Amino acid sequence: MMNSVEVTGLVVVRGGHEVLHGVDFTLSSGQITGLLGPSGCGKTTLMRALVGVQGGVRGRVTVLGDAAGSASLRRRVGYVTQAPAVYGDLSIAENLGYFASVMGVTRDRVGAVLEQVALADLGGQLVRTLSGGQVARVSLATALLATPELLVLDEPTVGLDPVLRRDLWALFRSLADAGCTLLVSSHVMDEAVRCDRLLLMREGRLVADDSPSGLLRRTGARDVEGAFLAIAEAAA
Amino acid sequence: MSARVTLATARRVLTQLRRDRRTVALLLVVPVLLLSLLRYVYDARPDVFDHVGGPLLALFPFITMFLVTSVAMLRERTTGTLERLLTTPLGRGDLLFGYALAFGLVALVQTSVASAVALGPLGLDLAATPALVVLLAVLDALLGMALGLNLSAFARTEFQAVQFLPAFVLPQLLLCGLFAPRDAMAPLLRRLSEVFPLTYAVDGMQRLSADGSVTGLVARDLAVVAGASVLALALGSLTLQRRSA
Numbered sequence: 001m002m003n004s005v006e007v008t009g010l011v012v013v014r015g016g017h018e019v020l021h022g023v024d025f026t027l028s029s030g031q032i033t034g035l036l037g038p039s040g041c042g043k044t045t046l047m048r049a050l051v052g053v054q055g056g057v058r059g060r061v062t063v064l065g066d067a068a069g070s071a072s073l074r075r076r077v078g079y080v081t082q083a084p085a086v087y088g089d090l091s092i093a094e095n096l097g098y099f100a101s102v103m104g105v106t107r108d109r110v111g112a113v114l115e116q117v118a119l120a121d122l123g124g125q126l127v128r129t130l131s132g133g134q135v136a137r138v139s140l141a142t143a144l145l146a147t148p149e150l151l152v153l154d155e156p157t158v159g160l161d162p163v164l165r166r167d168l169w170a171l172f173r174s175l176a177d178a179g180c181t182l183l184v185s186s187h188v189m190d191e192a193v194r195c196d197r198l199l200l201m202r203e204g205r206l207v208a209d210d211s212p213s214g215l216l217r218r219t220g221a222r223d224v225e226g227a228f229l230a231i232a233e234a235a236a
Numbered sequence: 237m238s239a240r241v242t243l244a245t246a247r248r249v250l251t252q253l254r255r256d257r258r259t260v261a262l263l264l265v266v267p268v269l270l271l272s273l274l275r276y277v278y279d280a281r282p283d284v285f286d287h288v289g290g291p292l293l294a295l296f297p298f299i300t301m302f303l304v305t306s307v308a309m310l311r312e313r314t315t316g317t318l319e320r321l322l323t324t325p326l327g328r329g330d331l332l333f334g335y336a337l338a339f340g341l342v343a344l345v346q347t348s349v350a351s352a353v354a355l356g357p358l359g360l361d362l363a364a365t366p367a368l369v370v371l372l373a374v375l376d377a378l379l380g381m382a383l384g385l386n387l388s389a390f391a392r393t394e395f396q397a398v399q400f401l402p403a404f405v406l407p408q409l410l411l412c413g414l415f416a417p418r419d420a421m422a423p424l425l426r427r428l429s430e431v432f433p434l435t436y437a438v439d440g441m442q443r444l445s446a447d448g449s450v451t452g453l454v455a456r457d458l459a460v461v462a463g464a465s466v467l468a469l470a471l472g473s474l475t476l477q478r479r480s481a
Contacts, residue, residue, distance in 0.1 A: 051323050052478065054480075057479075069479065074324050081316050081319065085315065098248045101240055102324050102326045
């Protein structure tokens with residue numbers, strides 16, 4: 001299996017504080033990797049380093065064969081921030097139309113991604129009149145426009161109702177099956193079972209890198225939450 | 237840079253503005269109201285109205301575009317859309333020129349309306365042709381836009397962004413020669429007024445008001461305002477960093 005992402009010795013310093021202390025991992029193509037850990041442990045910083053918007057980065061971050069943030073990657077990597085990055089005063093279709101022009105894809109992609117995130121009926125609605133979960137899906141749709149090879153999703157399922165959450169995970173799975181590499185962060189441990197692989201993170205370090213079943217076997221825990229606790233306590 | 241992305245950005249900015257009907261109304265009506273007010277403040281002194289009316293036509297687009305751009309750009313930063321855009325193939329020039337195109341167009345409409353009312357019903361007597369007045373006013377709007385874009389990088393909140401108007405624009409306004417002749421100022425202030433771009437914007441409009449022909453000095457004023465806008469836009473592009481803490 002090919003590696004889409006290779007990270008070695010990643011250190012990030014923000015405002016004089018080191019927030020990532022030498023992180024190493026790889027992401028395999030066509031897999032969903034979950035990045036789990038408590039809020040504030042450095043998940044977002046790690047994701048920002050992958051997409052090349054994080055400053056104060058040391059170490060080597062290679063994405064799809066190029067250095068993270070290279071101009072050649074901007075069409076190949078999709079990034080969905082935790083707070084939806086869309087224009088509230090534009091309609092869903094206007095938002096996607098603008099991002100389609102920016103990404104250089106044809107207009108028929110707009111309809112296609114709206115189907116994928118189940119917003120096809122709401123195209124004309126202003127984004128500021130939508131619910132939080134709908135806005136999050138508009139933001140996700142903008143990242144799907146250019147059919148990215150790597151999709152970095154920062155807490156994409158926060159606040160969604162269980163049915164939608166299941167549908168989105170089904171979408172992530174179908175994207176992975178089509179060859180896309182996904183890195184999905186969450187602080188909800190029960191989403192872990194839907195991933196092929198898990199990176200557990202705590203206080204700026206990766207404390208585990210394993211498949212969900214491997215993690216449970218190794219720690220003897222019943223669920224990922226238990227495994228996380230076992231690892232954290234063993235480290236203390 | 238790509239023409240497709242620049243045009244798409246300009247259209248997007250204009251669509252957003254169109255959704256905010258009240259702002260559009262304020263942009264178009266306030267200059268007309270203020271000019272009308274001034275006309276009757278100087279009811280008995282039409283010569284004074286002629287003297288300050290022209291420069292004011294240049295100042296309205298400068299001030300409004302300064303404010304609108306600093307708030308719009310701050311919103312792009314705080315809502316995360318700027319960071320999102322910078323992870324796409326969009327170039328910084330696409331964003332800057334997209335904004336310049338959109339707000340330049342708004343300034344064109346704003347100045348045309350204000351000039352039409354001032355030169356028509358209000359009886360403002362300017363020596364220059366209206367087209368020249370509108371041209372200088374649009375350049376002033378772009379200068380205001382470029383300065384607003386720059387300063388928005390130093391504001392964390394919309395409160396701060398709005399405070400930059402008195403902090404950075406009022407000193408230029410006081411020293412630009414509209415309130416007191418620059419020759420009468422303390423030498424240090426006169427020097428200072430010579431490096432403020434707004435001085436040339438107002439100076440150009442004063443010359444156009446008094447004398448309709450494009451003299452070398454008017455051309456100099458136009459060039460300084462255009463040059464300062466380009467410089468401010470170039471500096472502004474430096475504030476759009478892909479990588480941030």
